[in-house]
Amino acid sequence: MLTRDSSSRLVPTFITLLVVGVLLMTIDVRLEGKGVVGVLRSGTQAIVAPLQEVAAFVVNPVADMFDSLTNVASLREQNIALRAELADAQAELVAVQDQLAVLALLEQLYGLDSADPELGQTVANVIGKVDAAFVVDKGTNDGVVVGQPVIDTNGYVVGIVMTVTSGSATIVPITAGRNGLTVLVNAQVGTLTPQVNTSEMRLLIGDAREPVIEGDRVVTSAGSNAYPAGLPVGVVLGDAAPESNSLTASVEPYVNTDTLRIVVILAWPPDPVTAATDDAVDVKETTTTTSGDTATTTSPPENEG
């Protein structure tokens, strides 16, 4: 049988904690997650991330097995469909390789150089998930900094680095971000914002000149401060025509964050000083690949060739 003393301090303590909680919420909203709040988040993550990494090492095989068992039937059908897609993709790849060869030849003839240097990439494993955000096993030691864009292995936009410690980082997907995403659809610039209780996002084009059609690709715009231009984000779900110069449509992102296991963190924006130097772009590329429990980091020599 339980024995307890009733406390007259219960209600005052409850009210005090509620007030403190609401104050914290207000401060966090005002600071937009930066400042002291950012330091607190990084500190907590630094403590918990190593434990998450160890737990993920044990949990991931179990979770994979659980997923496999629950998806055996659909996996077989998916396998057949993927084989067909692979054949189509290989055919397209051959065509693209031909086009690239022609492009390289033309660039050589006209003395052109690629406008954007290849971005540094850090490949990271997902080790934890809290609400919509997820934690990866790469941090400042691997060159990851707050605000860097994150894509999946297919190059589709995933989200942005919110907090980072020496060995881990928290990533907020675009479907849960506090700010919208500046995108390009058929040469029209719009804003993509998350919606409640759905993975679909809302596209708003303020100065719409033409309609958008179901299946139109949505890519990041050069006007975006958070992402490099041209990264695929999603696809328009239904036709929409301009009304009073503005247009609204639903967009399904390509990435499903629930099934993400590996992500790629881009070293973007590149250093403004080196980026401004057209003739000598020197971007250090650090690629970290992880397989099982081993991690390899490679950096090309600075004066190669």
Place this chain on the structure above:
Amino acid sequence: MRGRTVLIVVALLMVAVVVQTTLFGRIRLVTPDLVLLLAILLCLTRIRPEVILAIAFTSGLVVDLLGSSVLGLRAVVFTTVAYLGLRTRDRAEIGRVAVALWAGGLTLVGVVLLMLIGTLFGQSSLLGENTLSRVILVPLANLVIAAALAPLVVRLVDRDKTAFRYP
């Protein structure tokens, strides 16, 4: 609260946080809220009520700090749920089923509060998609886990093998 009890509570909290963010972050079919459940189950122990509120607040704050939701959101919700738990814990002493239903009911209150306060602070999208199904699944999962683990947690924290034994 003695030093050893503090250690046990901190260890339980860390285990709950790590398991919640790794195992249950991967498996989508089973979605309990272990940290909230721990805050609820601690209401059944002999820890002083105001300390239980402080633990619930801290637990929520830790989850807030690890996630992307606004800081303090879960802290407020967990504290409120713990307060309700402390006020109603006598009803959970009847038996295992009563404990499970009590924990499930409090979890339901917690999930609904999380949605409501989250919406007020513009954080609904941070809770992810399928929010409505979570209102049903999370309390159900917590109900089942509470039925299995409630006596164990109480005995572990109170260090009393005779505690919470049903006739």
